[in-house]
Amino acid sequence: MSTLDFDITLSERPASAAERAGILADPGWGRHFTDHMVTIRYAAGKGWYDARLEPYGPIPMDPASQVFHYSQELFEGLKAYRQADGTIVTFRPHANAARMNRSAQRMAMPEIPEQLFVDALELLVRTDREWVPTQEGHSLYLRPFMFATTRALGVNQPADEFLFVVIASPSGNYYARGIKPVSVWLSTDYTRAAPGGTGEAKTGGNYAASFAGQAQAVEQGCDQVVWLDAAERRWVEEVGSMNLIFVYGSGTTTRLLTPALTGTLLPGITRDSMLKLAPDLGIPVEEGRISVDEWQSGCESGEITEVFGCGTAAVISPVGHVKGADREWKIGDGGAGAVSMRLREELIGIQYGARPDPYGWVHKIV
Structure with a gap:
């Protein structure tokens, strides 16, 4: 069970079936993004809160947010695959969650509960499942990331407020020329x-x-x-x-x-x-x-x-x-x-x- 309830706001202007089909025919790598994203906030003393699925779009940021000045940031990468019977799966998401938390320890950032990490992925993929390609070798690349949002320029201590985000990008082969040495x-x-x-x-x-x-x-x-x-x-x-x-x-x-x-x-x-x-x-x-x-x-x-x-x-x-x-x-x-x-x-x-x-x-x- 998730440790948080997600507030869900669906996009009022999702890509049409024709637009999506055109993109999925030749998605490239990291050029296109699905209709939605997940965001979850963190504050010291409060923990993780304000979990949302919302339309994909810009994130308002204060210019003094510490990520811009001291690079307190980390990310992960994994894929969702459409199998032959139509089932959509990911590959070892708990391993990615564990690695994100190891990265967080090194970067003086909060750890995110593994199940909450996986819940966020599942919610986004279920919502935007039509974006998971059917073509062999193609997949939906998932990019969870976290960064400091604390508004401060001091360098004597790490940030105490963070934003965790998951976005998704339909992707073809990483190397456009195929598997060549x-x-x-x-x-x-x-x-x-x-x-x-x-x-x-x-x-x-x-x-x-x-x-x-x-x-x-x-x-x-x-x-x-x-x-x-x-x-x-x-x-x-x-x-x-x-x-x-x-x-x-x-x-x-x-x-x-x-x-x-x-x-x-x-x-x-x-x-x-x-x-x-x-x-x-x-x-x-x-x-x-x-x-x-x-x-x-x-x-x-x-x-x-x-x-x-x-x-x-x-x-x-x-x-x-x-x-x-x-x-x-x-x-x-x-x-x-x-x-x-x-x-x-x-x-x-x-x-x-x-x-x-x-x-x-x-x-x-x-």
Whole structure:
């Protein structure tokens, strides 16, 4: 049961069926939004209150709201899927709620009850269920986020008032060109996170800090940036906004390695799903660390056969080519590997209902 009752105000001007159909035919990624949103307020000493489902639209904000000045903000991302029988589900929403609360602890923000988080998602998806695409590979991307609304410019203490919001965006494939291997740039000028920082929190400042490195990658002719550790610029951490997984060997000798969570990496829900799924498919997984030199030598010797990034948006993104200031190499034959594609097929199969779900990951909404 929800801990709050939601006040519901439906849009007086929702998109028409024709308008919606036109958008769903080619939704792109994060360009269009559904008719409604959810908002819930928080105040110190009062807790969570004023839960609403209301028409999607601008949020009035005081210019002195602390989020504008000190970036006290965090967000999550997950999807709603329409399965073949018409059922609409989400994937591991309680895991997203738990991660949001871990981020909140690091950002000195209030935790939101997990059930209230899930209730908000369910209410929005049920209300805007006609926005959930039917086309294979498409989904309704859900963006829960929270930010400080306290009106103050002092920096001596965190905010004590916050707004939690959920919006939804019908989305096609994250990469418009389809599942093709990306090229990556080894960033040594910039780092994503440092020990003791906010690397494991899903906060907007981490992403803003990544834009310069991503721009540099594009300047070097690459699709994505690879983040290295802040201390030595030696150990591989993440790629773009995704976790990295390395495939060693082939056939019966296949095994996976992913950089261990040290506090500087985001604990991805897709990453965690791979750690559970792969061993059940007969592929052992190890959490450890790998240096740039080990990555290059492993590819050149044939020991490393595939590398892929994984995350909610792209699911799995194969890496085919690596470039740095003083080195460059190809991974395997440069194409999408069999192991990467098998894992992607299995995970998507669970999400869309084409595969059994022995883990209880799929959460039915309507």
